[in-house]
Amino acid sequence: MAATQEEILEGLAEIVNEIAGIPTEDVLLDKSFTDDLDVDSLSMVEVVVAAEERFDVKIPDDDVKNLKTVGDAVDYILKHQG
Amino acid sequence: MTAKIKPSKGAPYARILGVGGYRPTRVVPNEEILKHIDSSDEWIRSRSGIATRHWAGPDETVATMSVEAGGKAIADAGLSPEQIGAVIVSTVSHFKQTPAIATEIAHLLGTGKPAAFDISAGCAGFGYGLALAKGMITDGSAEHVLVIGVERLSDLTDLEDRATAFLFGDGAGAVVVGPSKEPAIGPTVWGSEGDKSDTITQTLPWDVYRDQDSAEVRYPALRQEGQAVFRWAVYEMAKVAQQALDEAGVAPEDLDAFIPHQANMRIIDSMIKTLKLPEHVTVARDVETTGNTSAASIPLAMERLLATGQAKSGDTALVIGFGAGLVYAATVVTLP
């Protein structure tokens, strides 16, 4: 069953916590991965890989660049999840 | 008539008997790289973990570095050069296509007349060579095999390319593989993904220099799609490493050391997490002071772990190499 926006945010927060050590409650829709959450371009790849597994979605390298905020990622997954 | 052919008789198993390394004398710090690219020491360290690398001087050739490392490995194995029955050299930075550099290296080492040949398997070259050596020993076609990984990647580095200028280093690492009563090299999990051959590649083939005025063509260099390779390494290679553990019947708790190809500290850190390696497992982090030396990186890192006492003879280590091809090879070994 497809995940809701809330579930995706919660899942992403856990992933970001695991990879960058940021508390889950700080992972909010308007936060920028690089500027607010200490997720650099390589950690972002790790986040994407984990999100692909968790939400059954494919996020190609070219699309990763456009995912600036947590909200961007949540929207992308909502739209593309299998 | 189909004559009856006597089967060859090899050793029951194979093991690594000795290891040796050679690092060029010139140490190149990040500051020197910054003369050519717009970057910073902090960026390079945080994205790759690399602080310094060794670059070879004119006298530190693919052959001389190999002879240094190979000679040390033979001595470490307690053997003399004549006891080497085969020499396998893995390199992508020996610029003379024929003859194989392995024959010259074998000769310079004083090994007599061993089988000698080069292989091209990028950063998985050491694992490919080790798999071949193990097969030759258990098959009986050689008793002791010298496997050398050697690179002068500084020759293939575009100093103005921000994505690669800081990554590569030079050096040679070698092991001697020989007979064993116990299994000491696990099953090799290896393969290739040629659909991704463009992600790490030499910019131009050599024949461009024949066909065009060489003054107009920039000398070839290594190029890569960093993010795509990073993604492949952290996602697919962790699975390959896990498979090597499974096939060897070794649990992460049973490991003493993890010696991955030294490409990038971030890849190493990610693999440790995915594999859930326990705290007690010593992790090779040679990339910090050696950079990425492709086929040489695993034996160089192995030699350093043993030389510094971070690992000891008889320890169980997971090794995995991966790179241009794309190719990969992983196995579990008992350290010499």
Ligand SMILES: CC(C)(COP(=O)(O)OP(=O)(O)OC[C@H]1O[C@@H](n2cnc3c(N)ncnc32)[C@H](O)[C@@H]1OP(=O)(O)O)[C@@H](O)C(=O)NCCC(=O)NCCS
């Ligand atoms: C090479 C590598 C460190 C580059 O990191 P990356 O995060 O992929 O780099 P990108 O090209 O996506 O650039 C990310 C940002 O850093 C900047 N950047 C790129 N190279 C830089 C450099 N040398 N110095 C400073 N900044 C740099 C980019 O401009 C970009 O900035 P922006 O987000 O403001 O636009 C990384 O991709 C890598 O190591 N991959 C694995 C490669 C490997 O190990 N291959 C060998 C396997 S055998």
